[in-house]
Amino acid sequence: MQIRVLGCSGGIGKGLRTTSLLIDDDILIDCGTGVGDLTMDELVKIRHIFITHTHLDHLASLPLLVDTVFDHLNGEPIKLHLLPESLKTLDEHLFNWKLWPDFFVLPEAGSAVMQPCVMEPGKIAKIRGREIEMIPVEHAVPAVGYRVTSESGKTFAFSGDSCENDTFWEGLNKHSRLDILFVECAYADHDKTLSKLARHYCPESLSADMKKLTHQPEVYITHLKPGDEAEILLELQAAMPDRNPKALNTGDSFQL
Ligand SMILES: [Zn+2]
Ligand SMILES: [Zn+2]
Known part of the structure; x- marks a missing residue:
């Protein structure tokens, strides 16, 4: 895949x-x-x-x-x-x-x-060997992330847009495997107040929520605010060095 x-x-x-x-x-x-x-x-x-x-x-x-x-x-x-x-x-x-x-x-x-x-949260769509599970998150409108399993059993998950929640992390923890995680962090910590209003993560809230995840996937950060990409990444790397977060980029490709 x-x-x-x-x-x-x-x-x-x-x-x-x-x-x-x-x-x-x-x-x-x-x-x-x-x-x-x-x-x-x-x-x-x-x-x-x-x-x-x-x-x-x-x-x-x-x-x-x-x-x-x-x-x-x-x-x-x-x-x-x-939904x-x-x-x-x-x-x-x-x-x-x-x-x-x-x-x-x-x-x-x-x-x-x-x-x-x-689709209902928790449901899995099976499409020619690939499985896509809907997992609820928290955002300004009803929102979900997805966990995708390849034909060979490897897995990646994508948070979509989200702020602090338990459902996404619990949805990932209940499975035995997670190879790659794409998770959003839209704002830098200097926009913490705005991130709460817009219901997005900032480095402080994402690094706190990542403690809930029992897996050790490769972590890629999405939805970075244009102009603040480097600041957000530096804050995340300082807040959760054990996770080694990297920026996801347009054009990146992954084989699972
Ligand atoms: Zn968005
Ligand atoms: Zn959104």
């Missing part, structure tokens, strides 16, 4: 892309601006999108993706895996014919380009 980081920044700007991970050639986790770098051949192979939550930096490319590929799917719709609350938000506020056409019914009812697959 291959993981390609299409985007992992907390913002935009030259060289920066917002959150999206491509698993092999057919599964996306989140659909941020990084998806726009894929070729047409790569775009039309996507058949599953797992959404962490409905903030725009994780969804910005979704309306444009479905509009681009709808007549290239050979009758196999893109399955959108998400029921997230589906309601997309129905009411995005695919509502005002902000964008409703691709849950287009191009024709009965053969729509997107098919919603509502």
Whole structure:
């Protein structure tokens, strides 16, 4: 199983892309601006999108993706895996014919380009040998992370956007293995007050929560605020040197 980081920044700007991970050639986790770098051949192979939550930096490319590929799917719709609350938000506020056409019914009812697959936390989707488990986190809107197991049994997990919680860490601890962890830390400690309002981690809160994790995975930090990347990394390395946290970068690739 291959993981390609299409985007992992907390913002935009030259060289920066917002959150999206491509698993092999057919599964996306989140659909941020990084998806726009894929070729047409790569775009039309996507058949599953797992959404962490409905903030725009994780969804910005979704309306444009479905509009681009709808007549290239050979009758196999893109399955959108998400919380029921997230589906309601997309129905009411995005695919509502005002902000964008409703691709849950287009191009024709009965053969729509997107098919919603509502998931409950704790449930596992099995897709051609790979298993993707939804794990709840804490954020400003209903949000989840995912734990992904490869055909060979290796595992990575992605927090999505989160602040202090027990559910994500307990969800990872109940399994015997975790090889790689992508976890967000959006703000530096000088923005601690803002991080609490926006319901994101800062180094102080993330390093405290990481004490709950019983595994020793490779740790990569995502969602860094543009301009503060180096400061956040230095604070994290000082707060949890035993974890050796590194920045995740757009273009990174992992084989599991
Ligand atoms: Zn968010
Ligand atoms: Zn975000």
